[in-house]
Amino acid sequence: MTIGIHAERVAGDDRVVRWVVPGGRLPVGRARRAPGRLGEMLGEGTLSGALVEHGAVWLWLGEGLSWAGRGAAVQSALRDALADPDRWLVEPAPGEVLEHVTADLLTGSVGDFVRSHGGSVTAERTGDTVAVRLGGACEHCPAAGLTLRQRLVGELRRRCPDLVEVDREGRQLTLALRG
Amino acid sequence: MSGQHDHCGSGGGSSTANLGLTRFAVVGSPNSGKTTLFNSLTGLHAKTGNYPGVTVARYEGRMRLGENQSVVVEDLPGSYSLDPISPDEQIVVDVLDTDHHNLRVDVPDAMLVTLNATTLRRSLGLLAQLQQTGLPICVVLTFTDDLTRRNGRLDIPAFTRALGVPVVTVVAGHRDGLADLRHVMARSDSWTTPVVAPPTDPAEVNAWADSVLKSSRYRMPEIDKRTRRIDSLVLHPVIGTAIFLLTMFVFFQTIFTVAAPLQDYVEQFFSWLGGLVAEHVHIGWLSAFLSQAVIGGVGSVLVFLPQIVLLFLLIALLEGTGYLARAAFLMDRVMARAGLEGRAFVALLSSFACAIPGIMATRSLPSARDRLATMMGAPLMTCSARLPVYILLVSLMLPAQARVGVFNARGVVMFALYLAGALSAMAVAAVFKKFTSRGGPVLPFYMEMPPYQVPRWRNVGAEVWTAASAFLRKVTSIIMATTVVLWVLLNLPMRGEAEMAAAGVDTGDEAAVSSYVLDHSYAASIGRSVEPVFEPLGFDWRINIGILSSLAAREVFVATLGQVAAAENPEEPAEALRTMTVQDGPEAGRPLFDAPTIAALLVFFMYALQCMSTVGVLRRESGSWKWPAIAFGYMFVLAWVLALAARTVVAAVT
Numbered sequence: 001m002t003i004g005i006h007a008e009r010v011a012g013d014d015r016v017v018r019w020v021v022p023g024g025r026l027p028v029g030r031a032r033r034a035p036g037r038l039g040e041m042l043g044e045g046t047l048s049g050a051l052v053e054h055g056a057v058w059l060w061l062g063e064g065l066s067w068a069g070r071g072a073a074v075q076s077a078l079r080d081a082l083a084d085p086d087r088w089l090v091e092p093a094p095g096e097v098l099e100h101v102t103a104d105l106l107t108g109s110v111g112d113f114v115r116s117h118g119g120s121v122t123a124e125r126t127g128d129t130v131a132v133r134l135g136g137a138c139e140h141c142p143a144a145g146l147t148l149r150q151r152l153v154g155e156l157r158r159r160c161p162d163l164v165e166v167d168r169e170g171r172q173l174t175l176a177l178r179g
Numbered sequence: 180m181s182g183q184h185d186h187c188g189s190g191g192g193s194s195t196a197n198l199g200l201t202r203f204a205v206v207g208s209p210n211s212g213k214t215t216l217f218n219s220l221t222g223l224h225a226k227t228g229n230y231p232g233v234t235v236a237r238y239e240g241r242m243r244l245g246e247n248q249s250v251v252v253e254d255l256p257g258s259y260s261l262d263p264i265s266p267d268e269q270i271v272v273d274v275l276d277t278d279h280h281n282l283r284v285d286v287p288d289a290m291l292v293t294l295n296a297t298t299l300r301r302s303l304g305l306l307a308q309l310q311q312t313g314l315p316i317c318v319v320l321t322f323t324d325d326l327t328r329r330n331g332r333l334d335i336p337a338f339t340r341a342l343g344v345p346v347v348t349v350v351a352g353h354r355d356g357l358a359d360l361r362h363v364m365a366r367s368d369s370w371t372t373p374v375v376a377p378p379t380d381p382a383e384v385n386a387w388a389d390s391v392l393k394s395s396r397y398r399m400p401e402i403d404k405r406t407r408r409i410d411s412l413v414l415h416p417v418i419g420t421a422i423f424l425l426t427m428f429v430f431f432q433t434i435f436t437v438a439a440p441l442q443d444y445v446e447q448f449f450s451w452l453g454g455l456v457a458e459h460v461h462i463g464w465l466s467a468f469l470s471q472a473v474i475g476g477v478g479s480v481l482v483f484l485p486q487i488v489l490l491f492l493l494i495a496l497l498e499g500t501g502y503l504a505r506a507a508f509l510m511d512r513v514m515a516r517a518g519l520e521g522r523a524f525v526a527l528l529s530s531f532a533c534a535i536p537g538i539m540a541t542r543s544l545p546s547a548r549d550r551l552a553t554m555m556g557a558p559l560m561t562c563s564a565r566l567p568v569y570i571l572l573v574s575l576m577l578p579a580q581a582r583v584g585v586f587n588a589r590g591v592v593m594f595a596l597y598l599a600g601a602l603s604a605m606a607v608a609a610v611f612k613k614f615t616s617r618g619g620p621v622l623p624f625y626m627e628m629p630p631y632q633v634p635r636w637r638n639v640g641a642e643v644w645t646a647a648s649a650f651l652r653k654v655t656s657i658i659m660a661t662t663v664v665l666w667v668l669l670n671l672p673m674r675g676e677a678e679m680a681a682a683g684v685d686t687g688d689e690a691a692v693s694s695y696v697l698d699h700s701y702a703a704s705i706g707r708s709v710e711p712v713f714e715p716l717g718f719d720w721r722i723n724i725g726i727l728s729s730l731a732a733r734e735v736f737v738a739t740l741g742q743v744a745a746a747e748n749p750e751e752p753a754e755a756l757r758t759m760t761v762q763d764g765p766e767a768g769r770p771l772f773d774a775p776t777i778a779a780l781l782v783f784f785m786y787a788l789q790c791m792s793t794v795g796v797l798r799r800e801s802g803s804w805k806w807p808a809i810a811f812g813y814m815f816v817l818a819w820v821l822a823l824a825a826r827t828v829v830a831a832v833t
Contacts, residue, residue: 004386006394007375008340017374020341020394055394071375079383109336 003082007071008056011107015048016060017067018104019078023055026082027090028097028162028177031057035087037077046070052090053097054160094162094177095128101159102130102152102175110152117147134171149173200241201250201367202285204274206309207293208302209257210629212321215351215638216293217254220360244365253287261308275312289315289367291360296326296333297400303388306342307377315370317363318346325630331400338395343373351635406501406630413505416512423509426502427597430493432590439579441485449478464670472666472742480654480734480741483567484647490563491646492639494531499634503528517609523553527604530560531597534793538800548612554800555810556608558793559786561600563650564733568784569596571737575756576777600785607813653732661735665728666742668702697743716783716822717776719761729789736784774833779826786818 008018031050033039041047049060059074061067067074081088102123105111114121120136132152141147152173157163160177167174205220207213221240239253258271274287292309294302309316326333339346345363349356363370377387402410413419453474460466497503510524517523523541530537537557541550561569573589573596581588697703705727706720713723721743729736744755759771788794788811797807 002382002386004388004390004393006341006377006387006390007343007373008394009343009371009374020390022390067374072378075375075378076383108340112336 003079005075005079005082007067007075010058010104014067016058017071017074019057019059019075020055021057021078021082025085026052026057026088028052028054028092028094028160029090030093030096031088031090033087033089034081035084036080037073038081039087041074041077047074051093051097051100052088053101054162056159058100095125095130098128098130098160098163098175098177099123099125101156102132105152105155105159106132110155113151129166129174129176131172131174133173139171201289202287203250203252203289203291203364203367204287205252205254205291205293206271206275206305207257207319208295208298208305210298211257211293211295211302212319212349212351213257213293214254215635216291216319216321216349217252218637218641219351219357220252244361248365250364252291258305261305275309275314287314289317289370291317291319291364293319293321296320296323297329297331299333299392299397300388300399303391304381304384307379307384307387310344310373310376311379315367315372316344317360317367317370318342318344319360320346320348321351323348324350326400329400329402329630330398332396332398334396338391338397341391341394343371345370402630409631410505413502414508419505419509423506426497426506428594430497432587432594433489433493436587436590438485438489442482445482445484449474449482452478467670468666470745472662474745477654477659477662477738478741480567480658480738483570483734483737484650486566486570487563487650488643488647490531490566491643495639495642496634499632499639501629501631504629514605517605518612519549519553519605519608523549523608526553527557527560527601527608530557530562530604534558534560534562534790535796538793538796541800551801551806552608552612554797554806555611555813556604556606558788558790558797558810558814559600559604559607561597561785562733562790563646564790565600565784567734567737568729569593569781571740572772572777572781572784575772576774596781596785603786654734657732658735658738661728661732662738662742665702665724665735665739668705668724669697669700669742671701672699712819715826716779716819717773717826718780719771721759721771722776722780726783726787726789729784730791732792733784733789736789775826775830778829779822782825783818783822786814786821788814 003022005019005021008020010016010018029052031042031052034042034050038047038050042050045062046065047059048062049058051058057078059078061070061074106114106121106123111121114134118136119134119139119141121132121134123130123132125131149168153163153165153175156175162178164176164178165173166176205213205217217238217240220242222242239251241249241251243249253274255271255274261272261275275290290309290312292306294306306316306318320333320335320338323333335346335348347356347360347363349360378384413422453470456466456469456474460469494503497506507524507528514524526537526541528537534557537560538554541553541557570589570593573592577588577592579589583591702724703720706722706724709723709727710718710720713726718726721740725736725739725743728739740756744759756772757770761769761771794807794811797810798804801807
């Protein structure tokens with residue numbers, strides 16, 4: 001059975017590609033070592049970083065390289081490496097993962113929704129927690145808290161099943177991943 | 180009809196006026212709404228032509244995107260993949276220039292790829308291949324209304340993100356999607372491209388498609404309740420078969436009963452025209468040419484226009500409602516008896532219109548043996564060119580009021596003729612399959628079952644128009660030309676009055692003169708020269724010349740008889756045919772068109788391969804003269820032997 005993966009662009013950052021992979025195959029966190037060709041790419045600097053979320057692997061390309069040139073090779077290296085999940089070394093990095101996933105959603109679907117209502121939304125990481133804040137038209141909207149929770153938390157939980165709400169206070173929501 | 184698929188290979192379809200404009204190619208698998216999209220973009224103002232060197236029809240049209248922006252849209256043939264197995268698919272590969280050797284046609288600047296939302300998994304494979312070409316792509320998602328109605332689901336923003344290209348939803352019949360698409364098309368130079376192209380290995384592509392669909396939360400549509408309920412009856416082995424036969428029966432009854440009054444109008448028009456000619460044209464030979472060749476010959480074929488239009492209208496309706504696919508599915512069981520599969524039935528069914536599209540439709544058959552066997556059988560299906568011949572002969576044999584039970588007897592006989600043609604086609608295919616087959620893997624039968632729907636009138640109209648205009652083109656070109664040649668042969672050599680007087684002809688009696696000229700014409704001697712072959716069937720030289728001329732196109736048979744009849748009795752040509760008698764030989768004096776002879780003629784036309792266009796297509800599709808020669812030979816022998824049998828049987832019964 002060939003492992004199905006596909007590449008998605010990350011808005012605002014040309015060097016990183018978010019590879020959607022079958023969920024739950026790898027532990028979540030920063031990948032330090034990977035088997036096969038992917039491991040070599042990480043070692044030699046073709047890839048400068050790798051972050052694993054529940055159903056995706058974020059890969060950063062080394063300085064001066066382009067996805068147009070390296071994409072195909074990385075694609076097959078990643079597919080091969082995923083076939084051998086035991087030989088990955090992934091260090092927990094809950095704050096980092098949550099930060100990237102949240103940012104991804106805020107530039108994407110959730111952000112679009114908030115902006116379409118004239119609002120704005122920002123996220124800021126402190127250690128292992130991420131605080132999300134609504135602004136703009138949402139600032140004085142009584143439904144804002146509810147909307148934010150439903151939309152963002154719903155989407156986030158789909159991407160990160162380990163999500164927990166640490167604190168909720170008006171227009172601000174503090175989130176973390178269960179360790 | 181052969182005119183529909185012009186095979187004279189007339190040059191490329193792109194005109195110089197379209198040079199320098201941005202070109203969009205509409206690409207997609209069959210049934211993805213590709214042609215509907217193309218029609219609504221170009222407003223049906225498409226130019227058709229052929230691709231250089233091949234017979235695949237090429238459609239392109241211009242559309243305005245804004246005040247001063249025009250673009251060219253080209254509709255490529257439907258294709259499931261870029262690994263070409265058929266000439267159509269080869270065209271897609273050539274036009275998209277995947278190997279960069281394209282010197283023949285303009286390479287598009289961008290692609291609109293239609294994806295049917297109800298069959299996404301299958302279509303994504305094609306999209307993955309198209310993305311390898313490096314051309315900018317915009318996905319046009321169709322049938323999303325159908326997807327929702329049938330409880331399917333697709334998260335379109337997530338789908339867009341996973342594909343990395345713009346996705347526009349266009350639902351047929353709604354303008355909003357088209358407006359969005361026009362906006363997107365106006366900015367084709369800034370379309371997003373996937374950050375990393377999909378893989379190329381087939382297994383990896385499948386896995387890629389699964390991954391894309393999973394993250395788009397795709398849920399396959401269920402077969403909708405209405406369709407399922409109808410299908411439980413229509414696809415039922417017993418009830419379904421009964422419905423199928425009933426549908427076909429009603430089909431032929433309709434063609435007869437509805438077309439008859441319309442045909443009368445056409446006839447009235449031509450007799451009015453004949454009156455005008457008699458009144459105003461006083462040059463003897465010109466008047467004769469106009470009344471006999473043009474009105475008697477071509478006019479007698481044009482009378483069948485209402486029937487042709489009805490035939491295609493009914494086929495388009497059956498197809499538009501989704502019933503045709505069920506008929507094919509139902510026939511898969513029957514076809515299996517012949518060692519073939521349901522797809523072969525689709526090819527045979529297309530042959531009802533014309534054997535040429537039928538033979539071309541065999542390209543969808545994965546097995547070469549099945550293809551050959553189907554090709555050999557397809558010309559036996561009752562094509563629309565046989566229709567005028569059958570109608571003429573059947574109406575000579577049976578009066579209009581004749582009934583079988585409550586049904587019109589002519590309609591019943593027509594139904595029987597169509598049924599016999601279909602059964603013979605299958606029997607022949609089975610025999611060829613048996614003789615060429617040396618065992619081999621049985622390939623699975625796969626067919627798309629579209630949901631039942633109200634046909635789109637625009638598409639039905641377009642299809643009928645294509646067929647009718649192809650028929651008119653054929654009438655005004657090949658049939659006209661053959662008729663003129665025949666007229667000359669029927670009227671030469673010129674006879675002097677003295678000669679006729681010597682032969683005892685009353686030179687004052689116009690009918691007697693023209694009948695003498697006819698009997699001693701070049702055509703008569705040609706017809707008489709083949710008499711030894713056809714005499715056992717009861718044919719005389721007039722029928723023989725009709726059969727010989729029908730080699731150009733079957734309808735010419737009607738035109739020839741029309742000419743002969745018009746020469747003998749210009750006022751009542753139909754009456755002339757009915758009262759015609761055998762002129763020479765031991766049977767002289769017998770009515771020429773008696774029941775046994777008509778039966779023999781009907782059977783002869785059912786089996787003989789009198790269509791040079793079909794021979795040409797067989798040659799091209801099979802790659803050698805061997806198969807068309809075999810087809811022509813076996814069909815002639817079959818036609819002759821079975822016509823003799825029919826004649827003997829009918830003569831014994833009546």
